[in-house]
Amino acid sequence: MEDGRTAVTLASAQDVAYAREAAKRAMTEIGASTVRRTKFVTAVSEIARNAVIYGRGGRIVFEIREQGGVRSVVAECSDRGPGIADVAMALTDGYSTGKGLGRGLGGAKRLVDRFEIRSSETTGTVVILESRAR
Amino acid sequence: MAKEVTTGSVLVEDFDRVLSGWLKVQASENVKRTDLVSAKESEKQSRDLLAALADVAPEAATADGFDLSDAQWAPVREALEEIAENRTERGVSAAEMGWFIASLKQPFFEILHEELGETSAELMREIWSATRIVDQVALYAIETLVQKREAIIERQRGEMTEVSAPVVKIWDRIVTVPLIGTLDSFRAQTVMENLLDAIVQWEAEIAIIDITGVSTVDTLVAQHLLKTASAVRLMGSECVICGISPKIAQTVVNLGVDLPNITTRVDLQSGLAYAFRRIGVAAGER
Amino acid sequence: MAGASGSVPIVTIAGCVVVAIRDDLDDQDILTLQDELVEEVSRRSANGVVIDISSLEIVDTFAGRMLGAMAQMAGMMNARTIVVGMRPAVAMTLVDLGMTLEGVETALNADRAIEAIRAGQA
Numbered sequence: 153m154e155d156g157r158t159a160v161t162l163a164s165a166q167d168v169a170y171a172r173e174a175a176k177r178a179m180t181e182i183g184a185s186t187v188r189r190t191k192f193v194t195a196v197s198e199i200a201r202n203a204v205i206y207g208r209g210g211r212i213v214f215e216i217r218e219q220g221g222v223r224s225v226v227a228e229c230s231d232r233g234p235g236i237a238d239v240a241m242a243l244t245d246g247y248s249t250g251k252g253l254g255r256g257l258g259g260a261k262r263l264v265d266r267f268e269i270r271s272s273e274t275t276g277t278v279v280i281l282e283s284r285a286r
Numbered sequence: 287m288a289k290e291v292t293t294g295s296v297l298v299e300d301f302d303r304v305l306s307g308w309l310k311v312q313a314s315e316n317v318k319r320t321d322l323v324s325a326k327e328s329e330k331q332s333r334d335l336l337a338a339l340a341d342v343a344p345e346a347a348t349a350d351g352f353d354l355s356d357a358q359w360a361p362v363r364e365a366l367e368e369i370a371e372n373r374t375e376r377g378v379s380a381a382e383m384g385w386f387i388a389s390l391k392q393p394f395f396e397i398l399h400e401e402l403g404e405t406s407a408e409l410m411r412e413i414w415s416a417t418r419i420v421d422q423v424a425l426y427a428i429e430t431l432v433q434k435r436e437a438i439i440e441r442q443r444g445e446m447t448e449v450s451a452p453v454v455k456i457w458d459r460i461v462t463v464p465l466i467g468t469l470d471s472f473r474a475q476t477v478m479e480n481l482l483d484a485i486v487q488w489e490a491e492i493a494i495i496d497i498t499g500v501s502t503v504d505t506l507v508a509q510h511l512l513k514t515a516s517a518v519r520l521m522g523s524e525c526v527i528c529g530i531s532p533k534i535a536q537t538v539v540n541l542g543v544d545l546p547n548i549t550t551r552v553d554l555q556s557g558l559a560y561a562f563r564r565i566g567v568a569a570g571e572r
Numbered sequence: 573m574a575g576a577s578g579s580v581p582i583v584t585i586a587g588c589v590v591v592a593i594r595d596d597l598d599d600q601d602i603l604t605l606q607d608e609l610v611e612e613v614s615r616r617s618a619n620g621v622v623i624d625i626s627s628l629e630i631v632d633t634f635a636g637r638m639l640g641a642m643a644q645m646a647g648m649m650n651a652r653t654i655v656v657g658m659r660p661a662v663a664m665t666l667v668d669l670g671m672t673l674e675g676v677e678t679a680l681n682a683d684r685a686i687e688a689i690r691a692g693q694a
Contacts, residue, residue: 165599172630187479190630190661191668197632201599256633259669482660489680517663522656522678522685 157216162200162231163209171200171212175227178214182223182285192225192283195260199229199279202256207231207277217282224265224284231278236271291401291408293394293416294344297336300397305336307393315389322376331369336390338365339419347419354426362423370430374438383431387424391417443472451477453484460561461490462554466499474510478517485523492561493518496554498529508543515548524549524564528557580605582612588620588686589613589651595627602638609642613651620689621646622682626657636671643676652677652692654685 158178160171175196179189196212203210210231217224257279261267266282297304309332323331338361346358354363373383394416402409451473453463461484463477481493495514500507515525528551530538538545551557580601582591589612597605613621623639625631631639643653654677658666666672679685 169596169598176629187661187664190659191665194630194632194665194669197630197634201632201634259633259671262668263665478664479660482663485680486660491680491684513667516667516672517660520663520666520673520678521658521660522654522680 158214159211160200160214161209161211162203162229164204165201168197168200168204172197174212174214175225178216178225179283179285182216182225184225184283184285188283188285191263192227192281195263195281195283196227196229198256198260199227199281202279203229203231203233203277207233210276222284222286224282227281229279229281231276233276235273235275236269236277291398291412292344293398293412293419294347296394296397296401296412296416297340297343301336301340303397304390304393305333307396308332308336308390311389311392312386315385322378323373327372331365331372335362335365335369335387335423338362339423343419347415352422354422363426366423366427366430370427370434374431374434378431380428380431384424384428387427388420390423391420394420444476451480453480455484455488455490456494456558457561457565457567459489459491459565460494460558461485461488461492462494462496462558464496464499464554468501469507469510471506471510474507474514478510478514481514482517482521485518485521490523491565492524492526494526494528494554494557494561496529496557497527497534498531498553500529500534503534503537505541505543508538508541508545512543512545512548515545519547526551526557526560528552528554582608584612584616584618586686586690587616587618588622588689589616589618590622590624590682590686592624592626593628595629599634602635606638606642606645610645610649613646613649618651619692620651620686621653622679622685622689623653623655624657624682625655625662626659626681628659628662631658631662631666633669633671636666636669636673639676640673652689654679654688656681656685 158174160174161167162171172193175193176189179192184192200212203212208231210229210233212227212229215226215228217226257269260279260281264281264283266280268280269277271277309329312328312332342359342362346352346356353359370383378386395413398409398412398416402412451463451465453461456462461481463481463484465477469477477495481495484490485493495511497503497511503511511527515527518525526549527545530550530552549560551560580591580594580597582589584590589609591605591609593605609621609623612618621642623642625639628635639653639655646653655673656679658678677685677688679688
């Protein structure tokens with residue numbers, strides 16, 4: 153991971169596994185605890201899968217940052233999908249437009265230190281996740 | 287042609303005078319804290335800091351402002367770090383730290399006054415320059431001291447959490463953790479992690495959480511207990527919560543918190559009796 | 573005596589179908605594995621399914637749903653499903669996700685799970 157950035161193209165189920173692998177490497181690099189790493193990788197898995205299944209694919213970029221002596225990994229996942237009409241609703245547990253049980257987005261939010269989502273019909277959905285090393 | 291006298295030149299040319307003047311002020315202003323820092327240490331720290339300043343300040347302290355976080359100030363910052371480290375350990379307060387540095391102004395002003403005369407414009411200019419340097423250094427010193435103290439508090443908080451929630455293997459395949467005091471989110475998380483790790487380590491089939499010593503059970507604490515019990519179950523072990531006093535039972539029910547599928551017992555003894563029965567060790571349950 | 577999903581070996585021990593899931597499975601592999609497990613339960617008339625997930629570094633909602641579905645399907649064929657070896661970090665993550673897998677039995681390891689299934693038969 154030179155210059156602290158890695159990008160993974162999301163087009164298939166196999167790519168979701170690649171995204172998980174990249175997330176794990178980044179969290180290992182910043183020295184995050186097993187619990188923090190596991191939670192972040194799981195969150196990445198959820199949003200990457202969403203991008204593949206509902207967002208017609210896209211890409212996820214990982215970046216290592218440092219603030220106040222604490223390192224963190226930021227993942228930015230953007231898809232080419234139709235966007236989410238009601239973001240607040242999509243974050244509610246039990247809500248899903250697809251056939252999943254809809255714990256994905258809301259659950260992912262609880263697994264990370266920072267969670268941002270932007271969605272529009274023209275630009276698709278962008279989800280940003282951040283987890284600190286400690 | 288007379289050489290120009292500046293704060294920078296005083297630092298270099300009159301180094302020994304500034305140092306001895308400073309040490310004298312430290313003694314008279316009682317900022318030395320000889321009870322905490324020995325005279326020898328104080329002198330060495332003062333000398334190191336002043337030497338770093340003499341190296342850097344004449345070049346770096348330009349008239350149009352400067353920033354201690356710039357690379358060229360690194361030697362000064364290092365000297366300050368060392369002093370702060372030492373004084374944090376000794377329990378020196380932030381105010382004392384600031385005053386210790388600020389007292390450096392006096393020898394500066396005296397020498398500048400002597401060299402530049404009563405009322406010259408140069409005197410005013412150099413007093414301002416010296417003030418700016420010393421003030422910046424003092425602020426940096428205070429900030430560093432506070433940071434170091436916060437780091438110590440953070441570390442102690444971690445240690446206290448470890449100490450206050452020790453997971454013990456109480457019997458073959460049974461682990462227990464007694465909770466004492468208040469349970470904030472940070473502690474609850476640590477307790478959960480320690481307990482789950484212990485389950486793996488000891489292959490424990492039963493994990494007993496004893497909340498006898500927990501002062502209050504509010505919604506948050508109840509939720510933490512619930513989460514812990516769920517995680518314990520997912521790992522293939524069983525969670526028993528004991529130490530449910532009449533007061534806690536009332537609070538939990540009044541809060542409207544449900545503890546579904548969680549085994550609860552009044553005290554550790556009955557919790558343990560239950561655990562023995564579950565793993566097939568003979569013991570009568572009350 | 574073994575079915576095989578790609579290279580995930582499924583074995584039958586004492587009437588229990590036992591599988592250890594590998595970490596690098598993608599969603600498609602997981603679905604294939606689920607199919608094969610159900611087939612195997614039927615073929616062996618097994619009383620139990622033991623799924624060892626100790627190699628899994630993460631279990632997300634997809635894998636979690638598969639475990640729940642597996643338990644339901646096996647249940648309909650009169651077999652108990654026991655998930656064993658979940659790592660502490662995985663358990664904590666699932667709880668945060670709100671996936672507590674209520675319908676799935678758990679045990680510390682495969683030995684205990686097989687013991688439990690046999691005890692249930694007697």
